[in-house]
Amino acid sequence: MVLTLRDVLDRHLVSADPQVLSGYDGLDNEVRWVHSSEIFEIGPLLSGGELLLTTGLGLAGVDAGTRRHYIRELAQRNVAGVAIEMGRTFDEMPDEMVREASAVHFPLIALRTVVPFIDLCRSANTDLVSGEVDLLRRRSDLGAALHAEMAAGNGAPSILKRLAAAVDCPLVLLGSGNALMAAEGVDDDHSAWQAVDAQVAAVPVGMRGELVATLVAGPGSQLDPAALVSMLEVGAGPLGVTLSLSRELGGLPHRAASSLVSDLLDARIDRRSDLVMRLGAAGFRPSKTARLVPVAVDVPIPRMASQLSASAAKRISAQSMHAQVHATSYALIAPSRPDGDAVTEIVDAYASGSGEATVVVGDPCRLDAHELSSGLVRVRHALSLAVADRRSGNHSEAVTSVRALAADLAVETLPDAVRSELAAAAIGPVIAWDTEHGSELTHTLETHLRHGCSATRSAAALNLGRQSLYQRLDRIRGLIGFDFTAPQTYPGLLMALCAYRAQGRRSADLSRSAD
Known part of the structure; x- marks a missing residue:
């Protein structure tokens, strides 16, 4: 984890009674290592991010210009700061060094109490290393969890959920053209785009050298940006493999569901056995006595419709199948309880997270091809009326039912x-x-x-x-x-x-x- 110069001063150098003489705006600089040296020409040997401790011995006997050069060179090497122990070489900090450090906004610190540098370095660097070890452990645990999701055959949504829990912030997966593919930790597509607009970090998701998506982290994580990116990179690999595999297989369950609903809308399925088999190919296996409730959804971002339907089904502990046919999204929901008012229950489940969507819930249908075809056609027609009313400002409900629109459907004839x-x-x-x-x-x-x-x-x-x-x-x-x-x-x-x-x-x- 990242330590700032302020952290090091407060946690590890406090016993040396530090006094910041310049570069106050650099106290949030990242410290990557704490190093002590008396070599005057130490600058070229540093890589940036170090806090340098010195007694100033290498500066003894040199002129003011040389001391200014010393400070300027450290600043140019992006050193986090320099702390000089008072009482050995200097009784007080040379004025020209303070002026030069102030001019280049470089943190210059006077240590007013003598403390062995080895103790200060050991304390600070142990903290730095333990933070890095903790991040490595968390990366390892996350990698193992994500590979377990892949081994179980779970898709990108499950991986995204695991990853979001690990980084504790909203995650959004964007496809080509910035199309919204999936999101976790948001309520709807509007919240997803808000997270994208306020993003803290983003990493590419690729496979075999090809960019297949971008993983975006919204605000809220307690990890610093560098650690957050490091954790996201762990998830990018499994996501890339899963997305590429889904694409190579044609996204079989999703394609099967969309093809099935398309054929039902066009009344191209006659036999119940064909219906059951194709539902199974789409990963949807309701019981023989189940009542299926068709739902039609109009939403600005079509890919978010499946998440909306899945969330609604989860709220009522129901099985569901999601499909996209042209510009309209559909769901078939099998309520867990055979009794009760399934339509009202499903309407309420969608209403709690509908956002900008327009949703129409159809009438329960038996596991029968003709009945299900009629139900889907009716819910499609009802959705077109509901969308038209909302667009014309007729104050229509965002989530309604074929039952509620029965008079409208009759009048349309x-x-x-x-x-x-x-x-x-x-x-x-x-x-x-x-x-x-x-x-x-x-x-x-x-x-x-x-x-x-x-x-x-x-x-x-x-x-x-x-x-x-x-x-x-x-x-x-x-x-x-x-x-x-x-x-x-x-x-x-x-x-x-x-x-x-x-x-x-x-x-x-x-x-x-x-x-």
Whole structure:
């Protein structure tokens, strides 16, 4: 571990009563060795980083210019500092040496108590060597742990997790073009990029002379930068081998999962036996009675979607499989409990770490090719609606479900003219008021209906005071002329609101097409 000049003075030279006469800004210089010598022309024999101890005997009888040269040469050799014992050659430090050291910002230290240099050197250098031995031991332990991960057949995420625990800071693995490949110690892709922006160290990850990735360490480690780089270099080798092997094998499990989901979306799998076999090839082996919940994810950095899905599955102790088809990420999740509301459980698991992602959770499906195909197609369609609503500022939830979007999906099957008629007939006056006044009564009405007409939950969702909510609801009631909370009007109003949002999505699509 690195010792600074300040550390050496405080820990090992304190008995010599040191007084820093110049170069205070150099007290954080790294000290690589503590050396004593009386040779005047010692500079060329030093490699940099040494703290030099001397009685000044080699400076006795020389002129002021020669003493200045002595200081200047040590500074040019990047020596950490020089400590001169007072009372043998000099009763006090020569003024020209102090001025020269100050001019070149070089630490010049007077030792005002006589202490055998051998004791000072032994103490400081033992500390330096023990730090280096400790780092070597930690490197050795880490190397053994990472090779055990490789021998167990574990991939880059497991290696990255081990390495992050060893250095105690966030780690991000960047591929070609700075694409985000994996991360550990961060909550989402936004946090990963924050760690990259605030990086403390980075090392290349290569294999057979080819750069395959870059390993970046974010802030937080207690290791000094040099030791941190040293530890990262231990991990770079196993990561390079693992990444290269995955690439040479075509990333078989990941490719198998993506191919499977693609075929299911296109309804190209008929037999249950084929489905089970291909799930196994993707490393996913749910029980015969398991219910699989399809999930579709839209995220700015596609590679982070698998980490998001894996984290959500882990929170509920569920098996999962992740796949990428074109620009959309998918997951199949097999909840550990057959009973209970799996959809709500999975929605909550994703919501705790969704970040900038939009996630739609589908309905549970049996281990049946046709049912799973339909479920994936439905969740893909629902995701496109959720993404469009979020982009248009319709205040949609970041994580929702096919169940919650059932009315939207039904409205999407209607012709444009029917949707327009439905919206105008039920909520036309509310839409007109919003258009004229720039208000959000339409959104308020839908939020209130979707929260079971509970004033408490609606006000919280809209970030309004209850009195403000009541004023809006009174305005809406006056515009449409009937009680919108009545059971017989409730379903029709919700469909009309969905139809109105569908019109907005359609207009946005036409506008993008025109651009």
